[in-house]
Amino acid sequence: MTFTAGPSADAASLLTVCVHCGTSFRAGSSGERFCCHGCETVHQLLTTAGLDDYYRLREISPPVCALPAKVSSESFAFCDDPEVIRKYSRNEREMDFFVEGLNCSACIWLLERLPLLCGDVESVEVNFAKSTVRVKRVDGGSFARAAQALNRIGYTPHLVDESGSQELLRKRERRRELIRIGVAAACTGNIMIFSVSLYGGADAFIGQWFAWLTAVLAAPVLTYGAWPFYRSAYQALRARTLNLDVPIVAALIAGVVMSAWSLTLGEGAVYFDSLSMLVFLLLSSRAWLKNLQQTHLDASRLEDSLLLGTVERLAADGRTREKVSRLSLQVDDFVMIAPDTLIPADGVIAHGHGLVQMSALTGESAPVDVREGDVVFAGTQNVDGEWVLQVKKKVADSRLARLLRDAEISSREKPALIRFADQVGRWFVGVVFVLALLVVARFALTNPSEGFARALALVIVTCPCVFGMAIPLSLSLAVKAAARRGLLIKNGDVIERLAAIRKVYFDKTGTVTEAALSCVGFQICTGDLSEFGVLRALEKDQEHPVAVALLRAIEALDLPEMKVSNVRVEDGRLIGECGGIEYSVRAHGLSDAETLRMSYGFYRENEMLARFDLGDRVREDAAEALRSLRARGLETVLLSGDRRSVVETVGRRLGFTLVNAEATPEHKRELLRADGERAAMIGDGANDASALAAASVGIAVRGSMEASLRAADVYLLKNDLRAIDDLFSIARATRRAIVRNLLISVSFNICAGTLALTGHMHPLWAAVLMPLSSLTVLISSLVTGRRLETGK
Amino acid sequence: MNIVYVLAPLALLLGSGFAISYIVATHRGQFDDLETPAHRMLIDDEFDTPKIPAKTAKKGPHL
Numbered sequence: 001m002t003f004t005a006g007p008s009a010d011a012a013s014l015l016t017v018c019v020h021c022g023t024s025f026r027a028g029s030s031g032e033r034f035c036c037h038g039c040e041t042v043h044q045l046l047t048t049a050g051l052d053d054y055y056r057l058r059e060i061s062p063p064v065c066a067l068p069a070k071v072s073s074e075s076f077a078f079c080d081d082p083e084v085i086r087k088y089s090r091n092e093r094e095m096d097f098f099v100e101g102l103n104c105s106a107c108i109w110l111l112e113r114l115p116l117l118c119g120d121v122e123s124v125e126v127n128f129a130k131s132t133v134r135v136k137r138v139d140g141g142s143f144a145r146a147a148q149a150l151n152r153i154g155y156t157p158h159l160v161d162e163s164g165s166q167e168l169l170r171k172r173e174r175r176r177e178l179i180r181i182g183v184a185a186a187c188t189g190n191i192m193i194f195s196v197s198l199y200g201g202a203d204a205f206i207g208q209w210f211a212w213l214t215a216v217l218a219a220p221v222l223t224y225g226a227w228p229f230y231r232s233a234y235q236a237l238r239a240r241t242l243n244l245d246v247p248i249v250a251a252l253i254a255g256v257v258m259s260a261w262s263l264t265l266g267e268g269a270v271y272f273d274s275l276s277m278l279v280f281l282l283l284s285s286r287a288w289l290k291n292l293q294q295t296h297l298d299a300s301r302l303e304d305s306l307l308l309g310t311v312e313r314l315a316a317d318g319r320t321r322e323k324v325s326r327l328s329l330q331v332d333d334f335v336m337i338a339p340d341t342l343i344p345a346d347g348v349i350a351h352g353h354g355l356v357q358m359s360a361l362t363g364e365s366a367p368v369d370v371r372e373g374d375v376v377f378a379g380t381q382n383v384d385g386e387w388v389l390q391v392k393k394k395v396a397d398s399r400l401a402r403l404l405r406d407a408e409i410s411s412r413e414k415p416a417l418i419r420f421a422d423q424v425g426r427w428f429v430g431v432v433f434v435l436a437l438l439v440v441a442r443f444a445l446t447n448p449s450e451g452f453a454r455a456l457a458l459v460i461v462t463c464p465c466v467f468g469m470a471i472p473l474s475l476s477l478a479v480k481a482a483a484r485r486g487l488l489i490k491n492g493d494v495i496e497r498l499a500a501i502r503k504v505y506f507d508k509t510g511t512v513t514e515a516a517l518s519c520v521g522f523q524i525c526t527g528d529l530s531e532f533g534v535l536r537a538l539e540k541d542q543e544h545p546v547a548v549a550l551l552r553a554i555e556a557l558d559l560p561e562m563k564v565s566n567v568r569v570e571d572g573r574l575i576g577e578c579g580g581i582e583y584s585v586r587a588h589g590l591s592d593a594e595t596l597r598m599s600y601g602f603y604r605e606n607e608m609l610a611r612f613d614l615g616d617r618v619r620e621d622a623a624e625a626l627r628s629l630r631a632r633g634l635e636t637v638l639l640s641g642d643r644r645s646v647v648e649t650v651g652r653r654l655g656f657t658l659v660n661a662e663a664t665p666e667h668k669r670e671l672l673r674a675d676g677e678r679a680a681m682i683g684d685g686a687n688d689a690s691a692l693a694a695a696s697v698g699i700a701v702r703g704s705m706e707a708s709l710r711a712a713d714v715y716l717l718k719n720d721l722r723a724i725d726d727l728f729s730i731a732r733a734t735r736r737a738i739v740r741n742l743l744i745s746v747s748f749n750i751c752a753g754t755l756a757l758t759g760h761m762h763p764l765w766a767a768v769l770m771p772l773s774s775l776t777v778l779i780s781s782l783v784t785g786r787r788l789e790t791g792k
Numbered sequence: 793m794n795i796v797y798v799l800a801p802l803a804l805l806l807g808s809g810f811a812i813s814y815i816v817a818t819h820r821g822q823f824d825d826l827e828t829p830a831h832r833m834l835i836d837d838e839f840d841t842p843k844i845p846a847k848t849a850k851k852g853p854h855l
Contacts, residue, residue: 178818
């Protein structure tokens with residue numbers, strides 16, 4: 001009896017919610033409670049450690065976005081490297097990590113209880129806004145074990161440099177900002193107390209006195225508080241351009257002059273309350289918006305992810321092994337390479353043989369057998385086999401290091417974003433200025449104070465707060481809405497860039513495919529499935545990716561425990577004995593149909609019991625994701641370093657507009673650069689890092705190599721390509737909201753400006769109306785932001 | 793009304809006192825992280841598992 005089957009969805013599966021992370025998924029007939037292995041492992045860990053209050057807390061304060069737990073296979077040994085400690089730690093006791101998956105209060109609770117799970121940790125301090133944790137170790141504790149603990153509870157850590165001078169500068173700048181805002185708030189509030197009496201009709205001595213008090217209180221605000229505006233306006237004028245701070249400064253100066261005039265005269269309106277209120281509002285909105293940016297995973301020092309870490313070097317006698325840092329490897333050093341580790345440097349195999357996965361560097365999906373004399377590269381993964389590497393290039397000179405340096409440069413030379421706000425704002429400001437000057441000139445000879453009053457009213461009421469506040473606000477709200485959908489956007493500029501994207505490039509291995517050998521089909525030639533228990537026993541302890549794939553294929557079957565003996569590998573066959581009968585797994589060679597790469601047969605003696613077809617499976621969500629992108633009118637291009645036949649097959653199956661195979665990383669970068677602001681790139685490996693950095697919008701998928709994560713502008717926290725479509729819809733909705741706000745603001749300004757020019761608006765009225773208009777636009781942006789978060 | 797001549801400066805003095813303490817607190821780093829404490833508030837006492845005091849901490853269970 002033979003029956004063939006391929007990967008298919010269970011007919012009788014129901015939609016349930018993962019006990020750990022809350023994602024909905026289809027449970028098979030065995031009634032799974034977890035959406036993935038990662039979630040199950042973490043859940044087990046938490047329950048045995050007595051930390052399951054985590055789940056109760058989660059119910060009280062649910063997370064922003066349901067993210068399956070991600071447990072990386074990284075060892076984090078490099079965190080204990082003395083070079084790393086010197087560079088990245090604060091006074092050798094504390095180290096900061098950016099963690100993935102920090103999205104709720106329960107996470108904060110759990111992370112700060114890390115000392116209970118790991119004896120090397122003395123304390124953990126979480127910074128929720130930046131998604132970082134500061135880990136303080138006990139005396140003599142290991143940072144590596146701390147990082148491993150973080151990883152095992154599902155929060156993948158990445159080193160960040162919080163002790164560098166850049167960071168200190170940022171901190172000092174932020175504190176100064178806060179003080180400015182505080183001083184402005186205190187003074188404005190107190191000014192209001194006196195202003196109210198003035199509005200209420202206080203006059204004579206008291207009136208005069210209070211007016212002077214408002215002037216005194218406004219002094220710190222208009223000098224220290226407004227300093228950033230003066231500096232920015234000065235710089236713009238010096239460069240002979242106009243920016244948004246120029247009219248603000250003009251309004252401030254004009255207001256001060258007129259109020260001082262009124263004070264000395266002893267009569268007339270005094271505007272200090274409106275002026276300091278204006279400064280306070282502008283300062284606080286700018287500070288708030290700046291804090292919504294994610295600046296910590298950037299593309300500086302990308303090489304570090306390659307240079308950090310220790311390796312085992314063979315001493316000259318060929319026997320003793322010593323642990324040295326990768327940085328200190330010299331040419332012709334010999335290094336022990338263990339299974340399932342990253343190769344640290346470019347070189348040749350001196351002794352032994354192995355199986356190397358090149359996908360991170362070239363995009364090739366099938367692992368390659370390597371033996372003595374073969375050349376291998378830094379950054380590729382040694383999947384199986386233990387062998388000796390003879391270093392031929394220092395780590396910093398390896399191909400990968402050059403690629404990463406390249407990516408750093410590319411990120412600095414990204415196509416410049418012409419901010420919408422700057423474009424329209426500049427034009428707007430120019431028009432208002434010209435009008436103000438005209439009205440002053442008109443009245444210069446007849447009635448100068450009337451001219452000034454009208455000009456002041458005009459400049460105040462048309463204050464372009466919409467550009468300075470509402471647009472950045474919309475962008476930042478969009479970034480927050482994206483976070484709810486599992487998209488980590490590093491700053492609001494990305495939303496603006498997305499509006500110009502016409503082409504989306506996809507990497508193949510690891511992005512559109514799973515980058516792991518899995519069973520894409522099988523043919524069973526026997527009726528007795530229990531014999532597969534032997535297969536399981538044979539493959540159980542093998543580390544070969546084929547073993548992993550076969551084991552996963554038969555996982556769902558309920559198989560009896562079998563014992564095998566005399567397990568050995570001969571001529572590429574895996575052979576073992578059970579109950580006196582010889583069983584073997586034999587490679588059938590490359591199949592030539594579709595993306596199938598190799599066939600393996602499971603034999604009893606010489607009779608084939610089953611045939612398994614293994615390949616790099618295309619992701620389930622890829623087809624749908626691509627369809628929705630094409631429906632938006634975007635061109636989709638498959639860009640891969642893998643062989644032409646494989647790439648073309650995948651391209652055809654997923655309906656890509658264009659397919660580009662056997663592309664080197666340099667070639668990828670050139671393509672992206674040539675397309676400039678029209679192209680976005682999605683990838684995951686080191687061979688994508690420079691393309692991601694060069695693209696107008698670079699998107700790294702979950703599980704990307706560290707370098708790609710840092711080089712990209714957007715990082716997918718969820719393992720789902722359909723989130724990319726969400727990205728584009730958020731961008732479009734935000735664009736529409738911005739345009740709508742601009743129209744509201746411009747029409748308001750035209751009406752109010754006309755009133756001011758014709759003398760129907762007293763500057764005091766202008767001072768009241770202006771914040772009202774800003775408020776309307778701000779509320780409109782907030783409403784759109786709300787709708788973005790809940791509606792879509 | 794004469795009392796206003798005393799009260800107004802007094803109020804300003806009090807206000808500047810608060811302003812100064814705000815500036816000092818900012819320099820001491822109290823306002824460096826404004827978002828995390830808001831989340832910490834939501835964690836009730838009932839969720840507070842006893843922490844191992846630093847001095848008696850031996851190497852805890854290794855993961």
